[in-house]
Amino acid sequence: MSDVATAIPFARLFGAPAQPEGPTEAERQQAREAEALAAGRAAAEARLGPRMAELEQELAALRAAQAESLDAIRQQSAAAMAALESAFAGAVAELGLAAAQAVLAAEPGIGADTLAGLVAEALNGLPEGTAGTLWMNPADAAGAPVLPAGWTLANNPALPRGEVVAERGSSLSAAGLSRRLDQLLDRLEARA
Numbered sequence: 263m264s265d266v267a268t269a270i271p272f273a274r275l276f277g278a279p280a281q282p283e284g285p286t287e288a289e290r291q292q293a294r295e296a297e298a299l300a301a302g303r304a305a306a307e308a309r310l311g312p313r314m315a316e317l318e319q320e321l322a323a324l325r326a327a328q329a330e331s332l333d334a335i336r337q338q339s340a341a342a343m344a345a346l347e348s349a350f351a352g353a354v355a356e357l358g359l360a361a362a363q364a365v366l367a368a369e370p371g372i373g374a375d376t377l378a379g380l381v382a383e384a385l386n387g388l389p390e391g392t393a394g395t396l397w398m399n400p401a402d403a404a405g406a407p408v409l410p411a412g413w414t415l416a417n418n419p420a421l422p423r424g425e426v427v428a429e430r431g432s433s434l435s436a437a438g439l440s441r442r443l444d445q446l447l448d449r450l451e452a453r454a
Contacts, residue, residue: 351450351453352450352451355446355447355450355451356447359443359444359446359447362439362443363440363443372402372405372423372424372439373405374405374407376424376439377402377405377406377407377426378407380424380425380426380437380438380439381396381406381407381409381426381428381437383426383437384396384426384427384428384435384436384437385410385413385428385435386435387428387435387436387437388428388430388433388434388435389430389433391430391431392411392412393412393413393414393430394412394413394414394428394429394430394431395413395414395415395416395428395429395430396409396413396414396415396416396426396427396428396429397416397417397418397421397426397427397428397429398415398416398417398418398421398425398426398427399417399418399419399421399422399423399424399425400417400418400419401423402423402424402426403415403417413428422438422440424438424439424440425437425438425439425440425441426438
């Protein structure tokens with residue numbers, strides 16, 4: 263016998279089963295299945311890859327066409343909305359004008375400040391001169407302001423209330439609330 267002792271594996275000493283050398287049959291089976299799965303995926307990708315690329319391109323083209331259609335719809339909607347807003351604003355302006363004209367027709371008298379402004383507007387519309395006639399509705403004449411020297415106040419029942427006509431020789435200048443309302447409506451329509 264030799265003096266050198268042989269080492270006994272630790273697992274054998276305590277009764278643990280010895281580990282087999284290399285992979286088990288289950289592990290080898292699992293590895294074969296994984297290899298087969300990877301090979302199958304690679305074959306499917308090689309076979310279906312071009313078709314998938316075609317489908318992705320078709321999908322991208324459909325999305326682009328849909329985006330263009332949506333943009334066109336948005337633009338048409340915006341144009342339609344702008345037209346509706348413009349029509350609505352015009353209708354509201356016309357309604358306001360009609361209401362103002364109805365109030366003017368039913369109002370018992372035009373305010374002194376308003377009448378003085380209309381007279382000044384009519385007089386300023388004439389060329390320089392010394393004398394003339396200022397025509398207005400008899401219902402407004404009672405509140406007429408003091409006229410400049412040489413001007414005569416005359417009643418004209420045919421003139422609507424709130425209308426003033428200044429006459430100097432062959433020149434005429436008119437001012438009135440209905441004209442102002444018409445000008446306002448023209449400005450509103452020009453904006454629309």
